[in-house]
Ligand SMILES: [Fe+2]
């Protein structure tokens with residue numbers, strides 16, 4: 306019984322046309338093809354999706370929660386990127 | 401215990417898990433650096449703001465271990481929970497009932513997998529969790545150690561056991577640990593079919609022959625008390641334990657209601673359903689208390705509860721034996737699939753090398 310754990314794949318499902326794929330969880334499978342099939346059986350038993358992506362968990366590169374502040378701070382003081390920054394007369398429509 | 405966390409008073413396995421297992425030690429070590437203190441302050445702030453903790457956030461080691469234990473026990477309960485009803489698949493009385501039962505049991509497998517997937521985000525390996533189940537180091541809900549003697553038991557399980565599970569699982573959709581909460585949202589969406597098909601099954605029996613009605617009543621008699629016990633030991637009033645599991649889990653936002661509150665809600669919800677169904681709830685002390693606005697009900701046999709948890713239920717050894725056997729018998733499938741994948745990788749590797757060589761050739 307020492308076959309070890311099969312590789313882990315993260316699963317993303319597109320709920321319907323027009324929407325992005327969204328992360329729903331993970332499955333174990335020997336390869337990506339089987340991972341897609343396992344994900345179909347596990348995450349779309351009630352037609353929750355029209356498309357599935359699987360990505361080997363070991364291939365995902367993520368930002369680090371430890372450097373959250375320094376990583377995202379540069380966007381903090383650029384409030385002029387938001388429409389509410391601008392003063393315009395109230396009686397101008399569609400602006 | 402089904403979406404709950406409590407320890408047996410004298411169970412060494414229920415204490416904090418060995419941190420050296422399953423990669424938890426690296427995870428712990430990673431947090432014991434200069435950033436650790438800062439990380440835990442962030443953790444406290446997130447909890448205080450009632451936001452969600454995500455897998456790579458810093459978290460107290462006890463929070464991590466509590467979640468691993470609770471999510472694992474919950475996952476184990478789901479997959480062991482396939483057995484009592486699986487027992488009736490070949491004997492379901494119609495094709496419609498057979499299809500429903502297969503779908504229900506398959507859902508329970510799915511719930512188990514959602515939960516193992518959530519547990520793994522805490523840095524523990526799935527094989528390790530299964531191993532802890534197989535060797536008895538981790539438990540599953542004691543409800544599944546009771547036998548399914550008649551077809552009506554499938555109805556009583558759906559109605560009462562899934563009904564109690566829903567009561568426990570709905571608040572967990574707001575659990576402070578993100579992956580657990582998300583797994584619960586998926587699970588709860590599926591549970592209402594489970595409860596309804598059980599109720600419908602009993603509803604049909606209650607409109608059948610006197611024998612069928614007696615069967616439905618008998619199943620209700622046997623499942624009522626174990627279903628109430630699913631909420632775990634008493635934990636309010638004189639039973640409240642300062643510094644106990646309930647208090648700590650509530651402070652961490654893992655648990656939102658006490659065991660006793662959830663049990664009371666379940667009784668209040670279920671009594672009118674029983675009346676509509678026409679079955680009698682086997683509790684002479686059950687009566688409406690207008691002053692409290694709740695039903696009063698009798699005391700659970702806690703000796704039996706602990707006895708069954710400790711292994712002395714009707715089916716404890718059969719459940720684990722069945723689980724281990726099917727895991728072992730499935731080994732060749734996993735091995736064959738892994739061997740096939742390895743061969744495909746090897747071929748792809750050889751093909752890529754050949755392709756690279758060709759590329760060089762044509763460039764020259
Ligand atoms: Fe379930």
Ligand SMILES: [Fe+2]
Pocket residue numbers: 508562565591594
């Ligand atoms: Fe269920």
